[in-house]
Amino acid sequence: LNAAPGRAPRQRVRFLQAPAPGGGGAVELVAARVPVLADHPLVRGPRFRKLKIGAGHRLDVKASGVFVLGIGHGNKLLTELYNCHLTKVYTVGGLFGKATDDFSDTGNLVEKTTFDHVTREKLERILAVIQGTNQKALLMYSNIDMKTQEAYELAVKGLIRPMGKSPPIITAVRCLQFALPEFQLEIHCLHETQQYLRKMVHEIGLELKSSAVCTQVRRIRDGVFTVDDALPRTQWNLQSIQEAIWNCQLKVETELEKTL
């Protein structure tokens, strides 16, 4: 970053002494544009000595996926994006038959149960109930008076969202794969933590009269940023970072304008 060509040094007008066009010895002042010495690279030093990097929504050690970082001015955009309260999408993988103390497959075993009575239909029924109760929570925490016409119109469009602090709310769940004992869900949620998602997998197991642990939590979308925009480990270099920022700028601006 420091090797990139920086700002051109400022110019100023100085009156320099130059030999007069007439006879020798007499000097006259001539106006000339000279670069300011204070802007010389050797005087100024490297342009960037530290970078302010801020992190977006938290991602667990055991989870993976899209993690948004802001650099410099981007930190302010991060705060604004946080206030937009956009949903995040996760793919959560689960395994039936075990229950552990920290709800993931690396924890201490608490119980083993049978799971051959579990079918995809039963799982989808439970998911429908989860969606239903969370839909209610969505409307309740949005702090809009339910008796107004405006609340009705927002509810019709599906735009009611809690715009302040609220407990984790799940806006949509879908079963992507189901192959006993494993299953995979796609969850759209707000204000959640990854441990809450693991706990949800455990509770789904309990509802189905069996037990389940969470094997994988992967965030595939965080507001406007998807996996396609994200940079994998091999691409953590300046060129790709600059390109990624450039590509996302438009999306971020439109989203902020829409919401705020």
Place this chain on the structure above:
Amino acid sequence: RGLGVAAGPPSTRQLREAEEAASVFQYAGKAARRKDRVFVWGFSYSGALGVPSFVRPDAGWKKPRRIQPTPYRLETEEKISSAACGYGFTLLASNTRDITKVWGMGLNKDSQLGFQRSRRDQTKGYEYVLEPSPIPLPLEKPQQTRVLQVSCGRAHSLVLTDSEGVFTMGNNSYGQCGRKVVEDEIYSGSHLIHQLKEFDSRVVQVVCGQDHSLFRTRKGTVYACGWGADGQTGLGHYNITSVPTKLHGDIAGVNIIQVSSYGDCCLAVSDEGDVFGWGNSEYLQLASVTETTQVNVPRHLPFKIGKIKEAACGGTGNVVLTEEGNVFVWGYGILGKGPNLIETAVPEMIPPSLFGWSDFSPDIRVAHVRCGLSQFAALTNRGELFVWGKNLRGCLGTGRMEDQYFPWRVTVPGEVVDVACGVDHMVSMVRSF
């Protein structure tokens, strides 16, 4: 492990061995069946919820519960196939061949729950029944007849059986029980249950309005009896009818597949998807065809909203469900489209996104609609229950006491199969997960 081995944190191999050696618990086998349950909510002091501890708590320090704001499970001995809520009382019926087929609870001041012999005085009956109590029906073949459906009105009830016609009980001051009106009859503590058998074919649906009764037969004809001052009997006059009489008007010759009524307005749906209405029209229920406030002959309602599958009538508002799964409301009151829509004579559609339809789940549709006196209920094909309307004494079951101006989910632990709405309470039949 011997005494000479140091004890440290368990290694991976030890953990794995311990895990494999752990015993497996079985909570539900492959043949685990889904259980059928009944949930009740609403006003409890009349006994209509069937939970005696709400009215008379079993411990001295407990307070009586006047309103049950969220669904509460009611333990029943048999699987309940049909339920109906009247004005302060409830009837539950089972499809069984046992002797006890119908249970009733709530108000019994007009013997709408039959004669419930009091234990303190064997000659008198109970005026308030707090628990689901069996109703003795005078069946000829009690171990073969099955009860198909029950229906409740303001102070009378109808029980439909498969081979022995319709049994009616309760108040008959307007002939709504289908028998001759007796002057100064005392209905409280009465043993009389009347049986109706003379219809042109087997009766397949019975509906109670506030003080009138409607019977729909297999051939698609509709019979009515009871109070007619608003024209709700549809017989062409405004008098009382005490014998079930066939309706004509626009439904003569039409095969009716569903009838509905709860207040003083009635709706009938034909097999071709047309809807017919008669009765009270003071709240613009029939204003699309006539300006008069009482209509005593069934009239066809020319709505261009598609083929209609089901209709439900409330006290002041009506709701229909079309074949595509759209819900249309009209009438007066809280119709479900926000606080601004108070009355309309033309049906207005409730957007399906309020019932959970979205791009994420596009195959959700409303499967049934039901009406209470000033509330509406809709059941989706996923088994979710949505209610809206006036929240009289907590009858909506949302957990709050405020009126609900657009459809709101009721959290029930199970898949809702059917719901019956009353004036201030509701009963739902639910299958567990």
